[in-house]
Amino acid sequence: xxxxxxxxxxxxxxxxxxxxxxxxxxxxxxxxxxxxxxxxxxxxxxxxxxxxxxxxxxxxxxxxxxxxxxxxxxxxxxxxxxxxxxxxxxxxxxxxxxxxxxxxxxxxxxxxxxxxxxxxxxxxxxxxxxxxxxxxxxxxxxxxxxxxxxxxxxxxxxxxxxxxxxxxxxxxxxxxxxxxxxxxxxxxxxxxxxxxxxxxxxxxxxxxxxxxxxxxxxxxxxxxxxxxxxxxxxxxxxxxxxxxxxxxxxxxxxxxxxxxxxxxxxxxxxxxxxxxxxxxxxxxxxxxxxxxxxxxxxxxxxxxxxxxxxxxxxxxxxxxxxxxxxxxxxxxxxxxxxxxxxxxxxxxxxxxxxxxxxxxxxxxxxxxxxxxxxxxxxxxxxxxxxxxxxxxxxxxxxxxxxxxxxxxxxxxxxxxxxxxxxxxxxxxxxxxxxxxxxxxxxxxxxxxxxxxxxxxxxxxxxxx
Numbered sequence: 001x002x003x004x005x006x007x008x009x010x011x012x013x014x015x016x017x018x019x020x021x022x023x024x025x026x027x028x029x030x031x032x033x034x035x036x037x038x039x040x041x042x043x044x045x046x047x048x049x050x051x052x053x054x055x056x057x058x059x060x061x062x063x064x065x066x067x068x069x070x071x072x073x074x075x076x077x078x079x080x081x082x083x084x085x086x087x088x089x090x091x092x093x094x095x096x097x098x099x100x101x102x103x104x105x106x107x108x109x110x111x112x113x114x115x116x117x118x119x120x121x122x123x124x125x126x127x128x129x130x131x132x133x134x135x136x137x138x139x140x141x142x143x144x145x146x147x148x149x150x151x152x153x154x155x156x157x158x159x160x161x162x163x164x165x166x167x168x169x170x171x172x173x174x175x176x177x178x179x180x181x182x183x184x185x186x187x188x189x190x191x192x193x194x195x196x197x198x199x200x201x202x203x204x205x206x207x208x209x210x211x212x213x214x215x216x217x218x219x220x221x222x223x224x225x226x227x228x229x230x231x232x233x234x235x236x237x238x239x240x241x242x243x244x245x246x247x248x249x250x251x252x253x254x255x256x257x258x259x260x261x262x263x264x265x266x267x268x269x270x271x272x273x274x275x276x277x278x279x280x281x282x283x284x285x286x287x288x289x290x291x292x293x294x295x296x297x298x299x300x301x302x303x304x305x306x307x308x309x310x311x312x313x314x315x316x317x318x319x320x321x322x323x324x325x326x327x328x329x330x331x332x333x334x335x336x337x338x339x340x341x342x343x344x345x346x347x348x349x350x351x352x353x354x355x356x357x358x359x360x361x362x363x364x365x366x367x368x369x370x371x372x373x374x375x376x377x378x379x380x381x382x383x384x385x386x387x388x389x390x391x392x393x394x395x396x397x398x399x400x401x402x403x404x405x406x407x408x409x410x411x412x413x414x415x416x417x418x419x420x421x422x423x424x425x426x427x428x429x430x431x432x433x434x435x436x437x438x439x440x441x442x443x444x445x446x447x448x449x450x451x452x453x454x455x456x457x458x459x460x461x462x463x464x
Contacts, residue, residue: 016081018042018089018125020061020110025093027134029159030213032098034131038063038072039091040110042123044081057113059089064107065096073110101219102134137219138164138211145205147193147276148230153177154184155209163212170205170227171196177207193227194234194276199311202228229276231314236280237273238308238316242266242325245295252422254363259299259322260329263423266299272308272316282309302326330357330395332424334370336431338403338415343436347405348413352388353398356421368397370419377412377432388417409436 021039028035040061056076062069072092079087089112098104109126135158145151155164166177166185170193178185197203205227210220243256246265250256259266269292272280284307285294299322307317334354341347350372357366370388375381385404390397407413414430 015045016042018123020125022108022129030161032134033095035095037093040089042087044084059112061110098134102136105130137221140209142225145225145227146230147189148191148233151187153187165210167208168205198277201312202226234275234314236308236310236316240270240306240320242268252361252364258325258362260327262298262329262331264299266296267293269293270306274310278310278312281311330355332356332421334417334419334428336417336428338431338433344409346407348403348407350403351400355396358395366422368421372417374413374415377414411435
């Protein structure tokens with residue numbers, strides 16, 4: 001504590017100084033009081049002052065709090081100012097209560113009624129004193145405030161006898177956390193908090209700590225803390241179904257859960273649900289935002305990424321692999337070459353090859369059918385040539401046949417191959433076979449070389 005001393009010369013006092021000494025002895029945090037001493041004394045300023053009075057003169061010492069004055073000393077005091085003696089005018093020690101917030105400023109003073117002599121007259125001394133503030137409302141901290149988990153509230157109290165009631169306000173929710181708390185308590189943050197922040201990962205919660213000494217409230221403090229969602233409890237659920245909606249392929253597989261590569265139409269249907277009050281904001285398949293499902297015709301992908309994002313921004317991503325449900329259908333192809341065996345002959349030969357799916361769709365095995373036809377170029381109708389019986393090796397086939405020997409080398413023809421399996425019915429389009437010419441011929445009036453007539457005069461040397 002500090003010794004505080006005033007040196008105010010008051011009133012009409014002549015040749016005497018009046019002093020008021022004020023001391024803070026101790027403070028009681030629990031009762032919110034200070035123990036103080038007020039001590040008034042006086043001293044002549046000159047040895048010439050010889051006044052003394054054994055019967056005493058009226059002395060008062062007082063303090064003023066909140067406009068109310070309390071006299072703590074009110075008595076007659078003998079004085080002797082000879083030889084500059086220090087005269088003890090009286091003192092008081094007692095308790096004074098602080099304001100509810102722990103602060104206190106009081107007016108302090110003293111008065112003396114003199115003897116009426118020319119040497120000493122009445123005098124006063126006064127001033128204001130701001131006492132040390134007494135700690136009242138406890139402060140506190142909150143650690144790890146995550147919804148659904150237990151947070152620790154640590155309380156810094158001014159007195160070990162203080163107890164506390166803790167309460168919260170979060171959105172439209174409010175309630176008591178704990179009562180009769182000393183220096184700390186655990187708080188299981190309610191999961192009902194989730195519904196207050198359906199579009200955010202955190203929210204502001206006001207916590208109030210009311211401090212008690214016994215049953216008397218001596219202060220309260222509040223602070224705003226950030227309550228955070230538990231991410232692991234909020235990630236949305238996500239499931240994905242993939243089915244074939246192509247009736248042509250499902251009739252062959254007998255199972256809509258099977259996909260035929262290059263042909264099936266895969267319908268991807270994600271189902272996502274937000275947790276703890278959140279809603280689903282967006283679902284993407286391969287980066288494309290969808291509303292309910294996505295159809296992928298002629299499916300060829302072996303996997304795709306599905307992501308669900310909720311209203312808080314939490315996401316769940318899964319990779320769907322189709323390897324086990326995919327039938328590796330091979331696209332049907334056909335390559336064909338029609339050619340004459342000689343330049344001026346009538347025989348035409350066909351060589352062909354291609355790819356096809358040599359396997360089962362599950363419910364049905366694949367088949368391969370090939371046949372060829374021809375026509376004179378410019379004709380409107382095709383003549384059936386016949387079926388082809390290729391040699392198969394894995395997912396490939398090939399063959400070679402003679403189409404016939406009655407194809408006039410001086411005529412343009414067109415050939416076509418029709419090829420089909422369980423999923424496709426195709427043709428090669430018209431393949432031309434152009435007429436050919438004799439490389440060399442002797443005519444009556446010249447020579448024909450590769451179809452070009454060369455005029456040559458022939459002389460009969462034997463004519464007489």
